[in-house]
Amino acid sequence: MKTVKIGICGLGTVGSGTFNVISRNQAEINARAGCNIEITQVGARRDNPACDTSNTQVSRDIFGVVSNPEIEIVVELIGGTTIAKDVVMKAIENGKHVVTANKALIAEFGNEIFAAANAKGVAVAYEAAVAGGIPIIRALREGLAANKVEWLAGIINGTGNFILTEMRDKGRSFEDVLAEAQALGYAEADPTFDVEGIDAAHKLVILASLAFGMPLQFDKAYCEGIAHIAPQDVEYANELGYRIKHLGIARRHDNGVELRVHPTFIPEKRLIANVDGVSNAVLVKGDAVGATLYYGPGAGSEPTASAVISDVVDLARMASAKAENRVPSLGAIPSSLTDRDILPISEIQTSYYLRLSALDKPGVLSKVTQILSDRGISIEALIQKEPAAGQEAVPIIVLTNIVKEQAMDSAIGDIQALEAVVGAVVRIRVESLD
Numbered sequence: 001m002k003t004v005k006i007g008i009c010g011l012g013t014v015g016s017g018t019f020n021v022i023s024r025n026q027a028e029i030n031a032r033a034g035c036n037i038e039i040t041q042v043g044a045r046r047d048n049p050a051c052d053t054s055n056t057q058v059s060r061d062i063f064g065v066v067s068n069p070e071i072e073i074v075v076e077l078i079g080g081t082t083i084a085k086d087v088v089m090k091a092i093e094n095g096k097h098v099v100t101a102n103k104a105l106i107a108e109f110g111n112e113i114f115a116a117a118n119a120k121g122v123a124v125a126y127e128a129a130v131a132g133g134i135p136i137i138r139a140l141r142e143g144l145a146a147n148k149v150e151w152l153a154g155i156i157n158g159t160g161n162f163i164l165t166e167m168r169d170k171g172r173s174f175e176d177v178l179a180e181a182q183a184l185g186y187a188e189a190d191p192t193f194d195v196e197g198i199d200a201a202h203k204l205v206i207l208a209s210l211a212f213g214m215p216l217q218f219d220k221a222y223c224e225g226i227a228h229i230a231p232q233d234v235e236y237a238n239e240l241g242y243r244i245k246h247l248g249i250a251r252r253h254d255n256g257v258e259l260r261v262h263p264t265f266i267p268e269k270r271l272i273a274n275v276d277g278v279s280n281a282v283l284v285k286g287d288a289v290g291a292t293l294y295y296g297p298g299a300g301s302e303p304t305a306s307a308v309i310s311d312v313v314d315l316a317r318m319a320s321a322k323a324e325n326r327v328p329s330l331g332a333i334p335s336s337l338t339d340r341d342i343l344p345i346s347e348i349q350t351s352y353y354l355r356l357s358a359l360d361k362p363g364v365l366s367k368v369t370q371i372l373s374d375r376g377i378s379i380e381a382l383i384q385k386e387p388a389a390g391q392e393a394v395p396i397i398v399l400t401n402i403v404k405e406q407a408m409d410s411a412i413g414d415i416q417a418l419e420a421v422v423g424a425v426v427r428i429r430v431e432s433l434d
Contacts, residue, residue, distance in 0.1 A: 004072055007042070007043065007068060017305030019039060021309055044059075066091045077101055078102075093116075099128075100128075101128035102126070110206070131203065131298050132304045140284065156248050157200040161246065165276040166180070209330050213331065213338055222345040229428075233353075241267060242267055244266075247264040279296065346409065351402050352427055354427055355425070359392055360393070367420075375411045381397075
């Protein structure tokens, strides 16, 4: 049986999982690959006690792996977009195939990386870059190849989903749950990428490019975080029959593509609305197949390693195949990719949940509804709550029908300018996903 030698760069959470799963399931993996997959060298700054590397060559110089002439496949599991990019580009230059779990690297530099790989006749695989162990890249690139994908929506950041789940189930504040997420290791000391939607945007950009056959355009994605979500918003969502999820949404239109990450009201009867904790899920609507849902662990050492190794197996199977016989990096041949316009958030159309606080005076509610009416915004539901003990302001909840965001921006500006309105108006977009 032929031997395919691989080198692993990085022995952290995912690197150690990859090393251990290959070591443990060697026979099954080799049988599926049709060859003997051998970890020839590991590049790591320090040892990881979770791995027994006593029989494997370990180099403190990561680039030693990339320059090793015996290695056919380089597995980049360093993270970040500086050294990791240098490793990937050097591997390609040296004629090696690459497997990576690095969503930021692919989202921000994928166009450049794929072009270099095409020129050199090697492949770059990145199943683990989105949604951990869920094989969503392969599903979009191969399983749904017959479909014109109309839209997709995903819970693609486990930290944000954990926070919103805890807020719903236990009535806790965002700040309180975030602190626990950091203590549990779900969130970094600096949680910006997770709670502000940047991590999800990296993943969404990759999914949208695969779904719609277009180059990666991370700089045009709209990001909104979850820090402004209050326990009362979660409570009102439940009361109205919705769940709040931090969604990445991509939708195809004749004039461009929506590419947006933000908190979203979803009807509680939708399957994706019931994905809780750190789990991920992606809902894809194709014209032929209809709606399909992909669910599972979105992170973790061995779940992510599962996706990494699936790419290693694929590359080992077709390492000697001609470049034109391989599945293209973004699912379609490079010459067919269309540079579609990304619609600004002001142009998207959706329904809205609004929460405002107003002094309990006659005529306030009528002024609010008149402002909405003047902009052609129809109201689906309107609730005025009793003021909390010792408070003069009353919460007003509005659910609207579908309207362009530009009109809603104007209406919110005028509502906030009312003398009786206290503080900022909270706006959360609503998607039916049907």
